[in-house]
Each structure stands twice: as C-alpha cells, then as structure tokens.
Amino acid sequence: MTRLLDGYDGVLLDLDGTVYRGRFAIPGAVPTVHAIRQAGRPMGFVTNNASRGPAEVAAQLTAFGFAVDPAHVITSAQAGAALLAERLDTGSAVLVVGTDALADEVKAVRLAAVRTADEAPAGVVQGHSPATCWSDLAEACLAIRAGALWVACNVDPTLPTERGELPGNGAMVAALRAATGLEPLVAGKPQRRLLDQAAARIGARHPLVVGDRLDTDIAGACAAGMDALLVLTGVSGLVDLLAAPPEQRPRFVAADLTALLEPADSSEITEQPGWYVELAGGVATLGHRTPADPADPLSALRALCAAAWSADRTPSAIRAADDAARAALAALGLP
Numbered sequence: 001m002t003r004l005l006d007g008y009d010g011v012l013l014d015l016d017g018t019v020y021r022g023r024f025a026i027p028g029a030v031p032t033v034h035a036i037r038q039a040g041r042p043m044g045f046v047t048n049n050a051s052r053g054p055a056e057v058a059a060q061l062t063a064f065g066f067a068v069d070p071a072h073v074i075t076s077a078q079a080g081a082a083l084l085a086e087r088l089d090t091g092s093a094v095l096v097v098g099t100d101a102l103a104d105e106v107k108a109v110r111l112a113a114v115r116t117a118d119e120a121p122a123g124v125v126q127g128h129s130p131a132t133c134w135s136d137l138a139e140a141c142l143a144i145r146a147g148a149l150w151v152a153c154n155v156d157p158t159l160p161t162e163r164g165e166l167p168g169n170g171a172m173v174a175a176l177r178a179a180t181g182l183e184p185l186v187a188g189k190p191q192r193r194l195l196d197q198a199a200a201r202i203g204a205r206h207p208l209v210v211g212d213r214l215d216t217d218i219a220g221a222c223a224a225g226m227d228a229l230l231v232l233t234g235v236s237g238l239v240d241l242l243a244a245p246p247e248q249r250p251r252f253v254a255a256d257l258t259a260l261l262e263p264a265d266s267s268e269i270t271e272q273p274g275w276y277v278e279l280a281g282g283v284a285t286l287g288h289r290t291p292a293d294p295a296d297p298l299s300a301l302r303a304l305c306a307a308a309w310s311a312d313r314t315p316s317a318i319r320a321a322d323d324a325a326r327a328a329l330a331a332l333g334l335p
Contacts, residue, residue, distance in 0.1 A: 001263055002263060002264065003260065003261050003262060003263065003264070004208070004229070004252065004259060004260050004261075004262060004263070004264040004266075004267055005035075005036060005039060005041060005208075005260045005261060006039075006264075007208070007264055008041070008204070008206055008207055008208040008227070009041070009042075009204050009205060009206050009207065010041055010042045010043065010044070010199065010202050010203070010204025010206075010207035010208075011036055011041055011042075011043050011044075011207060011208050011210060011260070012043075012044045012046050012195060012198050012199065012202075012204075012207050012208070012209045012210065012226075013033075013043060013044070013045050013046065013210050013211075013257075014046060014047065014048075014209075014210060014211035014212060014213070014217045014234075015045055015046075015047040015049065015057070015061075016047065016048075016049055016159060016160050016212075016234065017160035017211075017212035017213065017233060017234020017235055018210060018211050018212045018217075018231055018233065018234060018257070019033070019045070019061070019064075019066070019257070020060075020061075020064060021160055021161060021162050021233070021234070022160075022161035022162030022163065023162055024162055025064040025065065025066075026233050026256060026257070027256070028256050028257055028258040029064075029066075029256070029257050030064060030065040030066060031258075032257040032258050032260055032261060033066050033257075035260075035261055036260065042072075042202035042203060042204060043072060043202065044072055044073075044074055044198040044199070044201055044202045044204075044207075045057065045058075045061065045068060045072055045073045045074070046074045046075075046189075046194060046195065046198045046209075047073070047074070047075050047076065048076045048153070048154035048156050048169075048188040048189050048194075048216055049075070049076070049128055049154075049159070049169075050075055050076045050077035050080065050098055050099070050101070050102050050105075050127025050128055050153035050154065050169065050188075051098065051099045051101060051102070051127065051128045051129050051130070052075075052099070052101050053075070053077070053101040053104060053105070054070040054071070054073035054074075054075060054078075055070045056101065057070075057073045057075070058070040058072075058073050061073075071201070072201070072202065074194065074197055074198040074201055075105075075153075076127065076153035076154045076187055076188030076189070076194055077098070077101060077102045077105040077127050077153055078105050078197070079153070079187035079188055079191075079193050079194045079197060080102070080105070080125050080127060080151050080152070080153040080187035080188070081102075081105040081106050081108065081109045081111070081125065082109060082187070082193075082197075083151050083185060083187045083193070084106070084109070084111060084123045084125060084149065084151055085109035085110070085111060087123075087149055088111060088122050088123050088149065089122075090110045090111070091110065091111065091112060092111055092112065092121075092122040092123065093111075093112045093113075093114045093119050093120060093121040093122060093123075094106050094111045094112065094113060094114065094121055094122065094123040094124065094125055095114050095115065095116070095117065095119070095121040095123070095124045095125070095139060095140060095143045095148065096113045096114070096115060096125055097124065097125070097126040097127070097129075097132060097136050097137065097139075097140045097172070098125070098126060098127035098128065098129045098132070098153070099127070099128075099129045099131075102125065102127040102129075102153070106125060111123070115136075115139065116139050117139045117140075117142035117143040117146065120146075121143050121148050122148055122149065123148050123149040123150070123151065124140050124143050124144055124148045124149070124150045124151065125151045125152075125153065126140065126150070126151070126152045126153065126169065126172065126173060126176070126184065127152075127153035127154070127169055128153070128154070128159065128168060128169040128172075132172055137172065137175055137176055137179070140176055141176060141179045141180055144176065144180045144182060145180055149185070150176075150180075150182065150183075150184040150185065151184055151185045151186075151187055152169065152170075152173045152184035152185070152186050152187070152188075153169060153187050153188050154168075154169050154170065154186065154187070154188035154189065154216065155169065155170035155173050155184075155186055155188075155216075156168040156169060156170045156213065156215075156216055157170040157171050157174070158170075158171070158235060160212070160234045160235055165235065188216070188220075189211075189213075189216040189217055189219070189220030190215060190216050190219035190220040190223055191220065191223065192220060192223040192224035194220065195209060195220050195221065195223075195224045195226060196224055199224075199226075206226075207226055208226070208227050208228070208229060208260075209221035209224075209226050209227070209228040209229070210228070210229045210231060210257065210260070211228065211229075211230065211231070211234075212230065212231050212232070212233055212234025212235050212236060213234065213235045213236050214230065214236040214240055214241065214244050214248040214250075215236075215248060217230075218230055218236075218244075218248050218249070218250045219247055219248045221250070222246075222247050222248065222249070223247070227250075227251045227252070228250040228251060228252070229250060229251070229252040229253070229254060229259065229260070229267065230250040230252070230253045230254075231253075231254055231255070231256050231257060231259070232253070232254070232255055232256070233255070233256050233257075238301055238332055238333065238334060239334070241253060241301070241305060242301075242304060242305055242308055242314060242315070243314040244305075244309075246309075246312075249269075249305075249309060250269065251268060251269065252264070252267040252268055252269065253267060253269055253298070253301065253302060253305070254267045254298065255298060266299075267302075268302070269302045269305045269306055269309075270302065270306050271303060271306050271307075272299045272300070272302055272303040272306075273289070273290075274288060274289055274290050274293055274295070274296070274299060275287065275288060275289060275299060275300050275303035275325075276289055276303070277303050277304055277306075277307035279307055279308070279311050279313065279315065282313070282315060282316040282317065283315060283316065283317045283318070283319055284304060284307060284308065284315035284317070284318045284319070285318075285319045285320075285321050286300060286303070286304060286318060286319070286320055286321060286325040286328070286329065287320075287321030287322055287325055288300075288321075288322055288324035288325050288328075291322075291324065295324040295325075295327060295328050296328075297327075297328040297329075297331040297332045298332075300325065300328040300329070300332065301332055301334075304318065317335075318334055318335070
C-alpha cells in the first residue's frame with residue numbers, strides 16, 4: 001500500500017489543533033509521529049505560537065510521547081526575529097510585546113530587546129503571550145506611531161485549547177491596528193517564510209504541510225507551493241472548507257493525522273467514485289452511486305469540495321438525493 005506519507009520527502013506539522021490541543025495530545029497523533037519517524041521521513045514541528053522557545057516546545061512534545069529534538073521545532077518567533085534582523089542594524093532596540101522566549105529570539109539575532117517606547121526602539125515585534133495587557137499595547141502603540149518597524153509573529157485571531165478557542169495574537173494585533181491605523185509585516189503563516197525555513201531545516205525539497213487552519217497553515221502551504229493536508233481537529237470546519245478561496249485550498253482533507261498512514265487517494269479532494277454532485281442554480285445535489293457500499297461522510301465532503309471548487313462557486317444549499325447522502329450530510333453536520 002502506498003501511503004499519503006510516502007509521496008513526500010518530509011512532513012511539516014502544525015502544533016496547536018493538529019498535534020495537541022492545550023494540555024492534551026490529539027488522539028492518534030503520537031503513534032502517527034512514531035510511524036513517520038520509523039519510515040525515515042524528516043519532520044518539522046512548525047508553530048505560529050511565539051510564546052515559547054523551541055526547547056520548551058520540544059519538552060512538552062516529549063512529555064506527550066513524541067520525543068522531539070528542539071532543532072526540529074520552528075517557531076514564528078524565530079521568523080519574526082529574522083525578519084527584523086534583515087531590516088534593522090545590528091544592536092538596534094526592538095520593543096517586545098510577548099514572552100521572554102520571544103525576547104530571547106530577538107537577542108539571538110543580535111538585536112536589543114526592550115519593553116518601553118522610552119528606549120526609542122527601531123522595531124516592534126508582537127507575539128502571543130497570555131500575559132499581554134493594555135500597558136504592553138500602549139508602549140507598542142507609541143513606538144509604532146513614532147515610526148518603529150512593526151512585525152507580527154502571526155495574526156491568528158484565535159488559539160485552540162482544550163477549553164475551546166481563545167483570543168490569539170491576531171486579536172491583539174487587531175487592537176494595535178485599530179489604534180495606529182497601520183499594518184504590520186507578518187512573519188509566520190500564511191506568509192511562506194516560516195515554511196520555507198522549516199523545509200530547509202529538515203532538508204526537505206517536497207514536504208507535505210499538515211495543519212488545522214485554512215487561513216494560516218493551508219494558505220501558507222499554498223503560498224510556498226507545497227501540498228497540504230487539512231485535519232479537522234482544530235479551527236477550520238467543513239463549511240469553511242467548502243467556501244475556501246483558491247489560495248486556501250488543501251490537496252487533502254482528513255479527520256486527523258492518522259490519514260498520513262492511509263492511501264493518498266483516500267484523503268485527496270477530487271471526484272469520489274462512490275458519490276456524484278450536481279450543481280444547478282446555486283444548489284449542490286449529493287447522491288450515492290453505490291448503495292451496496294458503506295457511505296463514508298468524509299468522501300462525500302471531498303466530492304462536494306471538488307465540485308464546488310471546480311465550478312469556483314460555493315453552493316448556497318446542499319440537497320440529498322437519497323438516504324445515504326442524507327445520512328452523510330447529517331454525520332458531517334451540514335444542513
């Protein structure tokens with residue numbers, strides 16, 4: 001059997017919502033990562049979350065059972081610091097809105113990390129921190145208004161946790177955007193910089209990107225010209241996928257990471273032999289071709305996406321042509 005994994009020379013895995021959610025590993029993730037390693041495929045763990053350094057992230061992953069080398073963890077904090085280093089003189093002061101781990105990345109590229117606008121920073125770098133408060137945003141606002149180069153490590157509006165979706169760095173970026181009327185440079189996904197760095201780090205020329213967010217993980221893969229697998233264990237849902245614009249469309253979609261160990265065609269978004277989809281007047285009619293075979297709801301979703309994307313038209317309604325289609329749509333939670 002040729003597995004999805006076998007078509008690529010490396011795997012770039014998102015973390016939050018893909019490998020773990022909050023304090024818990026997502027079911028099936030640990031054995032899948034072990035299987036990837038046993039297959040000899042290099043892996044990069046790529047996160048838009050800039051709150052922790054690679055060693056801390058690797059320690060958490062190892063505690064979950066993944067046994068990860070910190071060198072294989074690539075964060076948006078690293079990408080943000082590198083972006084600043086490209087544009088500022090060595091030794092320039094950078095105001096850090098984020099954790100000490102983000103400040104450490106700034107120092108690692110020979111810039112000075114500061115915390116107030118009174119120190120005349122040439123740059124501002126903003127990354128997720130649960131401790132960010134009004135006074136931190138106020139200092140950044142003053143610096144940005146004074147002309148400092150503003151870099152956001154990422155702009156994810158939410159962060160998936162075991163309790164649900166909570167405000168992410170993008171929510172705090174939105175506050176500064178409203179206060180300054182300006183836009184930051186973005187270092188993390190969906191910009192390709194982070195994924196390019198990750199692919200180079202693991203020595204992959206044709207990696208597969210795996211993530212749970214269309215607007216960051218999948219959009220970043222598309223921008224970098226890499227194939228992507230969307231897993232439905234995090235933020236983006238089925239309706240989001242159906243309505244995805246071309247720059248956010250993955251090649252594959254599956255329930256979770258275990259799809260990497262299954263045949264590629266069982267996850268690919270294309271016409272499905274067991275289903276047909278007819279589009280007319282904005283309505284998609286889904287029907288099951290083979291009543292004797294089990295009706296897989298996710299294959300129905302792939303058929304719907306393939307039809308909608310081919311027509312470049314999101315259906316305003318979905319109709320079931322038979323009981324199998326009706327059951328599939330109910331299982332998917334699609335009205």
